[in-house]
Amino acid sequence: MPDCLLALESSCDETAAAICTLQGELIASRIASQIEIHRQYGGVVPEVASRNHILHVRPLVQQVLADAGKSLSDMAAFAATSGPGLVSSLLIGTSMAKALSIAEDKPFLAVNHMEGHLLSPFMNGQGPVRPCIALIVSGGHTMLVHVLGVGRYSLLGRTRDDAAGEAFDKVAKMIGLPYPGGPEIDKLATRGDPTAFAFPRSFLDGRSLEFSFSGLKTAVLYELPRLDLKSEQTLADLSASVQAAIIEVLVEKLVLAARQSREKLVTVSGGVSCNRGLRTALTARCAKEGLQLLLARPDLCTDNAGMIAFAAAQRFSIGHTSPLEADVDPNLSLVT
Structure with missing residues (x-):
């Protein structure tokens, strides 16, 4: 029976993938950093960031599945950051998560990046x-x-x-x-x-x-x-x-x-x-x-998919899912 959730984070210049249990326990997390790439420009270049997301996202999914000893069929849902962030970057993660959702016929969750940060202190046994x-x-x-x-x-x-x-x-x-x-x-x-x-x-x-x-x-x-x-x-x-x-x-x-x-x-x-x-x-x-x-935890403070997976698991546990038509929003608000 599917007992995990896979999440992707690509709101800015970090490509990240993570898997957590439906109870919110993080079991695998990987990040492909672009800091060295953007350092030469003195800041993030959106087009460069999105191109590198495309290169990294599929290998990262394969790596976290291997790290967790899981397959796509073990996932109960797929999630991705939908905003706020850079549109060209957000589209890579959400498109990948939606594709996996369609291929596996599993629910999709669009997660607010700020909600990931907001709930991250409750990870690692500090919850509920x-x-x-x-x-x-x-x-x-x-x-x-x-x-x-x-x-x-x-x-x-x-x-x-x-x-x-x-x-x-x-x-x-x-x-x-x-x-x-x-x-x-x-x-x-x-x-x-x-x-x-x-x-x-x-x-x-x-x-x-x-x-x-x-x-x-x-x-x-x-x-x-x-x-x-x-x-x-x-x-x-x-x-x-x-x-x-x-x-x-x-x-x-x-x-x-x-x-x-x-x-x-x-x-x-x-x-x-x-x-x-x-x-x-x-x-x-x-x-x-x-x-x-x-x-x-320091490794969960900067952009990462672990916090996105955790936030998605909390939402999924109370019955929340998102339509596949849900668009990314670079100015997505935490509080409406």
Whole structure:
């Protein structure tokens, strides 16, 4: 009897495939990264990304099936990320998943990429999914969500301009660090003084759960002409100060959201949640506030199909499927 689900992720520049049980246990996951390909351009080139998805998607499906010791007939359903993301990239994963669904006469599920991030902290035995305040912080998104259950989400606040990950990457580019810049700043920050530069913290007003990081980026830009960027210590101090400004806003907003909602469980996911400084600050502050903290495992923070498979399994378990006519949506919203 089919007891698993196969999912594909191709929203941007990572091609990924994964298989999980219908209970949400991840049993195989593979990623074909394009970081080295796009590094020479300083960012993701959509046409290059989609071409590489085409090259990688079929071999990845074969590999995860072999890793799991399963065949296509063991799958109860097939899923793929339908948005948000790059249209040309999304189409590769969804087309493949739909083709498998048709060939095996099994249901198809279109999964919101952000829901994959949202539910990822509940993977690896941390489930079931339960009410919490969730912070999703990535290259393209920074948002606070009140999770009431699978598919029951309320948006509390989001960035009004740059996402936190975007701010990290833009600052990194300004000071000549390689792409992707966020991890490079994280490395440098460990050797720097976070108080060396007094960069702004955009809290907006005292009860707002919205974010804004464009002012920080501008402040860094104005500071650069006065700095010796050939000095490793200057780069380290600058990185530590930028990181401290971003982390303080993220942590304070998350704690404020938990207080306002009276939830005791908070979760954090998305690529930026790999940041070591952020993880350390969150752990200390949540302990002080008496909050239970669930952090997505680092390998499940960046784009991967494991989180898509898990989200699809949660949806499938309550009877959700998608029509084969379902289109991709580059601006797909988590909360309608």
